[in-house]
Amino acid sequence: MFLTAIVTAREGEVAAAEEFLKSFEEVGVCSVKGDEILIIIDAESEFIERFLGWVMENKSIINFLHHSYHFL
């Protein structure tokens, strides 16, 4: 199972946020639209438990919204 999420970057910091997200092998950066980055994460791995905390602490990121689960 995977979950998709929208990460909202701080104004002018989309590239930094995208780079941060791409640094994780467990995260797929799907698309970027404006200041929002659509990502997909492996929801079955323990990674998400740590990732959530890192996202919340990242200064380039304003918001994290889960969108939906996907079964591949």
Place this chain on the structure above:
Amino acid sequence: MKASRREILKASIAAGACAALGFPVKAGAQSAIKGSDVDRWVKGVCRFCGTGCGVFVGVKNGRIVAIKGNPEAKTNFGFLCVKGSMIHKFMYNEDRLTHPLIKNKDGVMVRASWDQALNLIVSRIKDYHTRFGKDSVAYYGSGQCTTEESYTFNKLWKGGFASNQVEGNPRLCMASAVAGYLTTFGSDEPSGTYADIESAKCFFLTGSNASEAHPILFRRIWNRKQQDPSVKIIVCEPRKTKTSDIADLWLPVDPGTDIAVFQSMAYEIVKNGWTDKTFIDKCARITDGEKTFALEEYKAHLEQFEASKIESFTKCPAADIRKAAEWFAKSGASMSLWCMGLNQRSRGVWANNLIHNLHLITGNIGKPGADPFSLTGQPNACGGVRETGSLSHLLPGCRPIANSAARASVEKAWGLAEGAINPKPGMDTVAMFDNFGGENDPSKPVKMIITSTTNPAHTLPNLNKYIPGLQAGFLVVIDIFPTRTTQYADVILPAAFLYEKGGVYGCSERRSQLTEKAVNPPGEAKSDLWIAAQLAKRLGYEKLIPWNMDDNEKASELAWTDYITCTKDTEKTLFGATYRRLRASLDGLQWPCPSEDHPGTYKRYVRDYDPNFTRSAYAEKIPEDARIYFYGDGKGEGKANIFMRGYAGGAETPDSDYPFFLTTGRVVEQWHTSSMTGRVPEIARSHPNAYVEIHSRDAAKIKVKSGDMVELVSRRGKVILPARVVDTAVPGVLFVPMHDQEKNRMVNYVCNDAVDGASKEPEYKIAAVKALRVSGPVKVEPYLVKEV
């Protein structure tokens, strides 16, 4: 992650989500999203905050295995926050309460049958009613029960017992908003809806950290700004949060002083002639509650709040106040959004009135994008408690119990004799628990409380004062998990979770949505509706509440039909929102919805939008040329009140002994007392415990570094928390999240139980404390109540 999964992930690119969100979709990717391994998706509503996000829960082999946003829902358009997306992860937690428990003579909770538990409760109710009177037994409900459940308990008490000892935890979060709407407009709940967000040209967020408490709505606001960069966002709050990160203008304030800032903004607007005089003349009156005043008199009253005069004690820069006033007044469509930061105050009603004032003097109401909009923190505080009148002073339809015509109408609807409903309001929440005690204590007239889906032993302010009553009185707790409150219970009844029973939730924007039952509850757990109806039956009120069958969906429909029939003639009518329609709808219906062919209402008080303009009870008093008419006006003039209020800060302010302000609130991952979210592994690990946020300047003064343990002491209690040193607060203001269940970290032991005189809502947001470093960093263990 294995390479193969990584490759799949990259290849799929979440095509369905991309399409739904308007993100570019890569060709061919759609085919990669398929074959969800669930048996079926069942429509529902998120269980957490008051946004009312539509969801689909995925069921496989009789268990819920996934949740996804409902893209058709007008609240969230398919999005869910981190909490809502993980509901299924705690539903099957090993701590679920699965059978009734009764405290034995040794004080030990032992397993009981439903018959034993219900018969014990019934015998106690009869005994206390006989010995101490009907008001000795109280019901304390929640903005998380379904509407059908709250309505049924309310009907049993007020219609059956003739007792108004019915309260709900929205008293602790929304009562000031209710009183604010009632005093200004004569009618509770917003005139507009979330749809105003997409039309607003200026947002005024105050007393709301929407980025954490309402992340879905925060996204809509941010999206609006992205679509039109000329849209202004003003945030007024004592912390620089992620909400203020998106603001064009942050108005920092000391807790409680925003009342002066709102008045100052009004002064700037009036002084500079940015008012909508036509609107004021036709649709509003300036009043102190007794006399009416001219605009010039209002201006003279406001002059004491001129920006430069209040700058020093509010800590809000005068130039920024003036700028905010101009943006608000000149935008063309300003929308205010607020939450507990305004409500949980000893002057919460005033704060609400003063926000309404800004809208009324500028005509920012009754048109797209212009609305004073109170956000709610629970999924069914509006629908279940405010609209069903499940508070001690209300009747269904939010009608005051002291009103004889309202009582007569409800008596008729319920088939009661004239005069059957007690005209005397019951106790408010704080008074109820203050008066709760043992049988042999003559100073405590409340002997028994049944709580449902709420956790007062964690959520009441100044807990040291109220815990003895919870220990001494006869306490029945209905819940899904052990909590601080179950630790004081005499009887515990295991509850079904929302998706295990179904029912209606009414969210912040007057929208009622039906959740379908998706799975069976675990063990012997039952819905609160079944429990209420069984109590009614065993107490001889089966005729009043006949929906006591085991089929919860049938019972819910009967209760809902009874409710919408009882409130048919009120302005909040949902008579057209039948179960048939709600079942068929993916986004529910917004009241007023008077008939089955009515689509629900986007704007209240506005001709051609609000159906009350053409309903006979209202139409005869609304002038034909009135485009906007506030039909709740007690004077019958269709006007709203622009209140001349004075200034009052918090009931307690810092002094030499307690030099810091303390304010409390939510974090994005956790919800309320974390009894649910704390059991989601991802959330528990990412945000496990409370902490105290302290400005670096203050931290330096008391020699505290991040991670150090700090004792916060108020006149009422103390907590010990790890410090987080930040530069995002107003110096002198400390912040602590409220979710932690560990007793030494439960901030409500410190909070003030002073209440607003009108709304009776406690002042969680303002307390005076001292902060002392007690040690360097120590490992802080997460804590959940596991034993009842």
